[in-house]
Amino acid sequence: MKKWVFGCAMALVITSCDNKKFSIQGRVADADGQVLYLESLAVNGTELLDSVELDKDGRFKFKYHAPQYPEFYQLRLDKSIIHLAIDSTETLNLSANAADFANGYELTGSDECEKMRIVAQESAKLKKRIDELSRAMSSNSDRVDDLAAYKKKMFDLVLENPASATAYYIVFQEINGDKIFDPYDADDRKLIAAVATGFDSLYPDSPRSKQLKNMTLAAIAA
Numbered sequence: 001m002k003k004w005v006f007g008c009a010m011a012l013v014i015t016s017c018d019n020k021k022f023s024i025q026g027r028v029a030d031a032d033g034q035v036l037y038l039e040s041l042a043v044n045g046t047e048l049l050d051s052v053e054l055d056k057d058g059r060f061k062f063k064y065h066a067p068q069y070p071e072f073y074q075l076r077l078d079k080s081i082i083h084l085a086i087d088s089t090e091t092l093n094l095s096a097n098a099a100d101f102a103n104g105y106e107l108t109g110s111d112e113c114e115k116m117r118i119v120a121q122e123s124a125k126l127k128k129r130i131d132e133l134s135r136a137m138s139s140n141s142d143r144v145d146d147l148a149a150y151k152k153k154m155f156d157l158v159l160e161n162p163a164s165a166t167a168y169y170i171v172f173q174e175i176n177g178d179k180i181f182d183p184y185d186a187d188d189r190k191l192i193a194a195v196a197t198g199f200d201s202l203y204p205d206s207p208r209s210k211q212l213k214n215m216t217l218a219a220i221a222a
Helices: 002-018 111-135 140-160 165-171 186-202 207-221
Strands: 021-029 035-042 045-053 059-065 071-077 080-086 091-097 106-108
Touching: 035 059, 045 059, 071 165, 080 091, 080 111, 080 165, 106 111, 111 140, 111 165, 140 165, 140 186, 165 186, 165 207, 186 207
Parallel strands: 021 091
Antiparallel strands: 021 059, 035 045, 035 071, 071 080, 091 106
């Protein structure tokens, strides 16, 4: 009898864990007939999880299994992308417009996602500035100054919580295909190592913790 009760209790625990889900809902204006995709950003690549064709009202709702560790997802509308961080059963509410989907959106329900929005906007500003300087054939010192100012902002954000999803997101930011933070640069490696240490202390079995640790150790060895 005791074994049966224990078995039922374990089954309930497993079932309840499997039923934990996060949800993303909201409205994308002026997107009638367009398809909105929910995708997972795993260490090894992007995976399509769900999609919905938007009508003239633009309302949508996605629900998916909550991850075991903090994980990254994205909402994609055509070529425009909004990055999200999920670590539990959050309910995110999005308000956006199809014409400026990736930059003009508002999101509630997650402080981490709000910080990631700020990082993405700062990164977009830096990219625009670098592209402008390249077209104008400006001196390289101007680009170095802009990049240094950006890195200072990102360092400050990381130091608030090196084990946060935002910190991980910052480590892998790119401009025109080039990583902003280079593990083979001594100063950049300090930031990456701080994030690696933070993730390893909280999520030692997470694939992302192992990724950060291996990247840091490889750069140190080199």
